[in-house]
Amino acid sequence: MGSIDLARSLWFDLFFQPVFFFKDKLFDIFGSFLTILIAIELLENITGYLQKHIIQVELVIVTSLIAVARKIIILDLKKVSDNELFGLACAIIALSVGYGIVKWSNGRKIESNNH
Numbered sequence: 230m231g232s233i234d235l236a237r238s239l240w241f242d243l244f245f246q247p248v249f250f251f252k253d254k255l256f257d258i259f260g261s262f263l264t265i266l267i268a269i270e271l272l273e274n275i276t277g278y279l280q281k282h283i284i285q286v287e288l289v290i291v292t293s294l295i296a297v298a299r300k301i302i303i304l305d306l307k308k309v310s311d312n313e314l315f316g317l318a319c320a321i322i323a324l325s326v327g328y329g330i331v332k333w334s335n336g337r338k339i340e341s342n343n344h
Contacts, residue, residue, distance in 0.1 A: 263299035290328045
């Protein structure tokens with residue numbers, strides 16, 4: 230349903246709005262696209278858990294990174310405080326480090342299984 234709404238909105242904005250108005254709507258459209266992507270990733274997380282009864286930490290971290298990236302993309306810098314920007318930066322760093330640790334530990338598991 231969200232993808233249909235996004236397609237309708239994109240179609241309407243591309244063909245029935247003035248060009249200068251489309252620049253203002255571009256962030257809204259991209260934010261909607263990322264929201265749909267996050268929803269798909271969440272469904273994949275839930276499906277994977279229900280099938281295997283295993284939480285895929287790597288997939289959860291990637292979904293969180295996409296959510297934080299969406300927040301930054303649609304962020305209005307005129308209305309945001311320094312503390313919120315600092316918090317988003319800390320979240321990105323923490324999620325990136327966590328993702329690196331998970332990838333590194335998965336690589337070590339594969340190497341130890343091969344030997």
